Amino acid sequence: MAPSNIDKPAMKLLIVEDEVKTAEYLQKGLTEQGCTVDVAHDGVDGRHLALVHDYDVIVLDAMLPGIDGFTLLRALRAVKQTPVIMLTARDSIEDRVRGLHDGADDYLVKPFSFLELLARLQALQRRGRAQEPTQLKIANLQIDLIARKAWRGAERIDLSAKEFALLATLARHQGEILSKTAIAELVWDMNFDSNTNVVEVAIKRLRAKVDNAFTPKLLHTIRGMGYVMEARDEGGPRGEPPP
Amino acid sequence: MRRSITTRLVLMFALGVLATLTLIGAALYGVLERELTRHQNDELNTNLQNMRYSIERFGDLEHWARLQVKMDTLTPADASVRFWVLSDDPRFLYGKGLDEMERVNQGEAGRGMLTLPLSGRTYRTRSLRLPPFQDRPAVRLIVGVDTAPFEHTLRTFLVALTLLTLGAVALVIGAGWWIARIGLRPLQRLSEQARALRPKTLSQRLHLEKLPVELEDLTTAFNGALGRLEEAYQQLEGFNADVAHELRTPLANLIGGTQVALSRPRSAGEFEDTLQSNLEELERLRSIVNDMLFLARADQGEAATGLAAADVAHEVEMTIEFFEPLLDEKGSSVAVEGELRAQATMNIALFRRALSNLLQNAIEHSPEGAKLVVTITQREGAIWIAVANPGKTIAAPHLPRLFDRFYRVDSSRHDAGETHGHGLGLAIVRAVAAMHGGATLASSEAGLTTIAFSIADRAAAAS
Numbered sequence: 014m015a016p017s018n019i020d021k022p023a024m025k026l027l028i029v030e031d032e033v034k035t036a037e038y039l040q041k042g043l044t045e046q047g048c049t050v051d052v053a054h055d056g057v058d059g060r061h062l063a064l065v066h067d068y069d070v071i072v073l074d075a076m077l078p079g080i081d082g083f084t085l086l087r088a089l090r091a092v093k094q095t096p097v098i099m100l101t102a103r104d105s106i107e108d109r110v111r112g113l114h115d116g117a118d119d120y121l122v123k124p125f126s127f128l129e130l131l132a133r134l135q136a137l138q139r140r141g142r143a144q145e146p147t148q149l150k151i152a153n154l155q156i157d158l159i160a161r162k163a164w165r166g167a168e169r170i171d172l173s174a175k176e177f178a179l180l181a182t183l184a185r186h187q188g189e190i191l192s193k194t195a196i197a198e199l200v201w202d203m204n205f206d207s208n209t210n211v212v213e214v215a216i217k218r219l220r221a222k223v224d225n226a227f228t229p230k231l232l233h234t235i236r237g238m239g240y241v242m243e244a245r246d247e248g249g250p251r252g253e254p255p256p
Numbered sequence: 257m258r259r260s261i262t263t264r265l266v267l268m269f270a271l272g273v274l275a276t277l278t279l280i281g282a283a284l285y286g287v288l289e290r291e292l293t294r295h296q297n298d299e300l301n302t303n304l305q306n307m308r309y310s311i312e313r314f315g316d317l318e319h320w321a322r323l324q325v326k327m328d329t330l331t332p333a334d335a336s337v338r339f340w341v342l343s344d345d346p347r348f349l350y351g352k353g354l355d356e357m358e359r360v361n362q363g364e365a366g367r368g369m370l371t372l373p374l375s376g377r378t379y380r381t382r383s384l385r386l387p388p389f390q391d392r393p394a395v396r397l398i399v400g401v402d403t404a405p406f407e408h409t410l411r412t413f414l415v416a417l418t419l420l421t422l423g424a425v426a427l428v429i430g431a432g433w434w435i436a437r438i439g440l441r442p443l444q445r446l447s448e449q450a451r452a453l454r455p456k457t458l459s460q461r462l463h464l465e466k467l468p469v470e471l472e473d474l475t476t477a478f479n480g481a482l483g484r485l486e487e488a489y490q491q492l493e494g495f496n497a498d499v500a501h502e503l504r505t506p507l508a509n510l511i512g513g514t515q516v517a518l519s520r521p522r523s524a525g526e527f528e529d530t531l532q533s534n535l536e537e538l539e540r541l542r543s544i545v546n547d548m549l550f551l552a553r554a555d556q557g558e559a560a561t562g563l564a565a566a567d568v569a570h571e572v573e574m575t576i577e578f579f580e581p582l583l584d585e586k587g588s589s590v591a592v593e594g595e596l597r598a599q600a601t602m603n604i605a606l607f608r609r610a611l612s613n614l615l616q617n618a619i620e621h622s623p624e625g626a627k628l629v630v631t632i633t634q635r636e637g638a639i640w641i642a643v644a645n646p647g648k649t650i651a652a653p654h655l656p657r658l659f660d661r662f663y664r665v666d667s668s669r670h671d672a673g674e675t676h677g678h679g680l681g682l683a684i685v686r687a688v689a690a691m692h693g694g695a696t697l698a699s700s701e702a703g704l705t706t707i708a709f710s711i712a713d714r715a716a717a718a719s
Contacts, residue, residue, distance in 0.1 A: 124542060175580065201578040204605040206543050208681065209616045215581040237535030 024048040024069040024138060029059030029085065030100070031077050039072065042127050043134075056080035063089050070137050072130070073117070075101045083115050090116040096137045100125070128192045128238060135189060149184045152229055152244035156184050165227045175200065176219050183232065183242040192239040216240055262436040269432035270425050277421040288413055292406045300382040303330070303337060304399045308384055311397060315390025317347060324350055336402040338379065343395040351398075378403050442467050446475065459486060498662035502544055502678060506537040513537075540678070547680045551661065554687030560603040568632050568639060569596040571604060575611045576630070579619065587625040590615070594632040600639050601714045602692055610688035611641060613681040614707055618645035621705065634713060638694055642708035650700040658698045658707070659686040685709050 026048050030036040033054065040050045051066070053059035056079035063071055063085065071089070075082040086097060099120040113120070119133050149156040153166045161177050163170045172180060182199045183191065193212040197203040200215075216232065224232050233241050307330075310323055327339045327350055340351030379400030388394045449462045461479045517530035569592060576583075576590045583589060600607075611630075618628050622645040631642045650658070654665045662679035686696045686709070693712030700706070 124545070126539075126542070175577065197578070202574065203578050203608060203612065205609045206546060208543060208678070209579075209582070209612065211579055211582050214585055218581055218584070236532035237539065238532075 024134065025051075025067070026134070027051045027053065027059070027062055027066070027068045027071045029053045029056070029063070029071065029077065029082070030074045031055060032074070038127070039130070042131075046131065048134075056082070056085050060085045060088055063095065064092060067093075068095050070096045070098060070134055072098050072100065072134075075099055083111055086115045086117060098130070098133055098137070126192065128190055128195070132186075132189065132191070132195055135186075149181070149187075151184060151187055151231055151242060153227070154184070154223070154231055156181060163223070165223065168227075170222055172219075172222060175215070176222065179215055179219055180223060183240065186242070188241065188243045190235050190239050190241045195239065261440060262433060265436040265439075266429055266432040270429050273428040274421065274425050277424055281417040281421060285410070285414060285417065289410060292409065296380050296401050296403070296406060297382075299337070300380065300399050300401050303339070303401075304382050304384060304397065306330075307339060307397055307399065308386065311341070311386055311392075311395065312389065315388075315392040317391060320348060320392070334402075335377075336405070338400045338402075340398040340400070341395050342398070343393050345393045348392055348395055442471055446471060450478070453482070495661060498679075499544075499548070502662060503541065506540050509537045510534055544678050544680070547678070547684060548661075551680065551683055551687050554691055558691065559693075560606055560688075560691040562603050562605075563601050564604060565599060565601055566604055566607070568598040568600050568641070571607055572611060572630050572632065572641065575608045575615060578608075578612065579615050582619055586619060586622075588619060588622065588628060590628045590630060592630045592632070595634050595639075596632065598632050598634055598639050598713075600711055602711050606688045606691065607711070610685045610709055611643070613685050614641075614643040614709070617681060617707065618643050618647075618705075621645060621647045623647065631708075637713050638710040639713045640697075640708050640710045642697075642706050644704055644706040646703055647705055649703055650698075650705055652700075655698045655700060658682050659696050682707070 024043075024047075026043055028036055028039050028043075028050060030039065030052070031054050036052050036054065040052050043050045051062055051068075053062050056077040058079075059073070059077065060080065073082045073086060077085070080088075082099060086099070089095065089097070096118045097116070099117040100123055101120055102123045118137060121130060121133065147157070147159050149158065155164045157163070158181060161174075163172060163177065163180060178200050179196070182196065191199070194206055196212050196216075216234075220232050224230050229244055231242050231244060233243070233245070235241055307327065310326065314320070314323070327341075331338055338351065341349060343349060380403050381398055381400040383396055383398040386395050386397060446462060446467065453460055461482060462475045467475060513530055513533055517527060572592050576592070579590070615628075615630075622628065626646050629642075629644045631640075631644070633640045633642070650665055654663075657663050658665070659682045661683040663682075664679055682696075685707075689696050689709040689711065692710075694710035696710075697708045698706070
């Protein structure tokens with residue numbers, strides 16, 4: 014797993030989830046991402062924790078013993094505006110509408126991937142942060158988001174519009190693992206599991222232009238999960254594509 | 257409350273018979289009463305005219321005495337016919353209980369009913385005023401006929417009629433019940449046939465030959481439902497087998513890979529490799545499950561939501577743009593033709609998903625450097641998006657089944673690891689079309705395969 018960015022302030026999270034295994038891996042994964050995580054296994058505990066403490070984000074299952082997620086959310090919203098990500102078991106429109114109506118900030122349909130949850134959490138955290146920079150710099154890669162140009166050291170890299178969009182997206186999320194689905198959504202606005210190798214091919218072509226002839230390597234494949242752009246120490250962590 | 261057909265039929269038979277017999281009885285009773293009345297009136301008239309003739313001709317007391325004897329003679333012993341003569345002269349009076357008559361018969365001459373207070377007998381009467389003649393003053397002649405025998409006849413008739421009617425109704429109830437039972441026996445046979453149907457014998461049908469024509473519609477409809485059920489059942493069984501098969505490969509990889517990894521001490525790096533490989537299989541499983549859930553919802557008739565107005569050609573271009581890296585790799589190109597200005601109301605994400613499945617297939621099944629064509633056409637209230645690619649011709653029998661779940665033209669191709677889908681791509685295209693009120697089409701000849709889907713053209717439908 015790639016380390017989380019050190020410049021991010023640690024998030025304080027509450028997970029309200031009755032399925033023990035799910036709660037367990039979420040707590041483990043998010044703690045390793047540098048978050049402080051509390052867990053409640055039913056609605057009553059969850060409501061208590063949510064009302065007593067101030068969390069950055071609450072991850073809330075819709076189906077809970079005790080009181081259900083929607084009820085908990087309404088009780089919370091009566092008091093405070095902590096951002097909430099709802100987890101719903103069914104991809105039903107009613108649940109979605111109900112959740113958003115009751116004040117959820119985002120929702121995820123089970124089964125969701127951990128990466129997806131991470132991305133949503135980071136998006137919620139980014140919300141309200143200072144304006145995006147116009148320049149990005151990772152090691153000797155420099156990206157000008159206004160002029161839409163990129164350099165590796167002194168050398169200008171020639172990129173098509175979509176290649177630049179892909180590079181900028183990866184660089185903006187440096188240190189975050191982006192799944193193929195997330196990349197397809199962010200770069201091409203393709204909002205579904207596409208069952209295609211388009212992203213793999215696009216990354217391969219981008220890597221040929223941005224990474225192959227330069228050091229250090231910045232664009233890394235995390236097998237089975239996606240891609241991450243970051244400067245790693247020499248002989249850094251595993252997960253490199255085979256040569 | 258559940259009502260039995262037998263009870264209903266019997267009740268209706270009984271009510272029908274009761275109504276008929278009551279009507280006939282009432283008519284007969286009326287006829288009888290009128291005839292009896294006419295008979296009494298005839299008798300009254302005969303006696304009245306006879307007596308009037310005798311009284312009018314003579315005016316002296318001698319004849320009056322003879323007349324009294326005559327009236328005595330004419331009055332039967334049971335007093336069923338009686339005569340009265342009223343006058344101001346006491347010498348010219350006749351009849352028993354004249355004082356009563358004075359009291360009760362104050363009216364003018366004519367017809368009437370009279371009940372004698374002492375005997376309680378009721379007489380139908382007719383009276384006549386006769387002018388004075390010689391010694392005799394004006395008199396009133398009254399003839400009465402006892403109504404008791406007639407009333408007795410009427411009453412007997414009514415009682416007999418009522419008893420007969422009730423008897424007939426009882427008879428009809430019994431016979432009706434028996435007839436209904438026999439008449440409904442074919443239904444019983446039909447139920448027995450239906451009861452014998454089992455999931456394993458779904459190909460069985462209800463036999464029409466021995467059933468009456470009235471049950472033909474029901475039986476035919478039922479057999480039709482059985483046919484559809486059988487088809488759905490077979491599809492489901494086939495589908496289950498396909499799902500199981502599709503899930504088996506990743507599961508086997510997961511189990512085998514994990515067992516191998518755990519069978520001896522390994523470095524963290526090797527375990528990481530195994531976990532990553534597992535993750536790939538798990539992602540594949542997740543993708544199958546998600547797609548199947550999507551198809552299940554479409555099967556339940558869920559219509560697309562989140563509809564927005566969109567420029568069809570623009571959406572097509574955006575989707576093609578997504579595939580540019582793949583197209584570049586193969587040196588292929590896509591041209592967009594047809595109604596480039598078509599507008600549609602649709603769920604854009606679903607539309608792109610359907611089109612990207614078609615493009616993915618087209619790129620995969622065409623040679624390098626192929627020229628693909630996306631054609632947009634508007635016809636008959638629908639907007640059609642067709643993707644054509646040069647490639648191996650698909651045999652005609654496969655074409656209609658291409659959109660079935662897990663259907664593969666060439667089963668060996670699946671294992672070659674070339675395809676990126678899992679056999680649900682075109683099923684999803686069909687589901688998206690259905691959610692937009694559209695359809696799908698596939699054709700393949702002379703090395704050109706065209707697969708198309710449509711969405712309802714709401715603008716055309718509205719105008």
